[in-house]
Amino acid sequence: MRRLSFYATLPHDCNYRPEQLAVSAVADPRAQMSTELYGELIERGFRRSGDHVYAPHCPNCRSCIPTRVVASRFAPNRSQRRNLKQNADIDVFRMPARADDEYYALYERYLKGRHPGGGMDDPTPESFETFLVSDWCETLFVEFREKGRLLGLAVTDLLPQGLSATYTFYDPEIGPARGLGTYAILWQIEEAQRRHLPHLYLGYFIPECDKMNYKNRFRPVEGLVDGAWREL
16 A cells, blocks of 8 residues: 555546536556455545546545445345345346446446436447456456346445445336345345445445435445544
């Protein structure tokens, strides 16, 4: 960690607060990254995108709060128990992270159906792989299937101190009715419990952004505020 260098990106449009310009701190892409080193960085608020590790570093904004569910103390509430019951017919498979035509077709449908015009709705197989697959991180592609049909996929990093929910995508016609986004998080919390890992890292919570409010529903949830993890 002491020998790792970081660089700041040029200001760019913020995806969550349109009135703001965003800046990211990026770990030196030439450094020899590992799952263990990434585990240390995620404790300090960093995230992974492909092989690159970054964190918000905006000079005039501190809205992005790194979050993690305390899986060791989590118990689903009534709504979450209904979600688990509703999706009890889904078969779940842990698969190695890899590029795959079936995965990409679902990813493309998801982006075009759920995020039209958001800048990500014109993907390519190459962008799929560079966004979700890493050469150095131990990652699972968690399949959610109904009678063999792929309904959703959760990209889950395996870290020494927990799991990291890197990205989830699902069938845009079926997923919302089933609450597949919620189900994917609940499954990953349960997987952390099965592996006796204390945390599921959920990325950034932005109080002003309605799209991020779901992260506050998986309690107890902690945020990294002023350098310390504390319950939100």
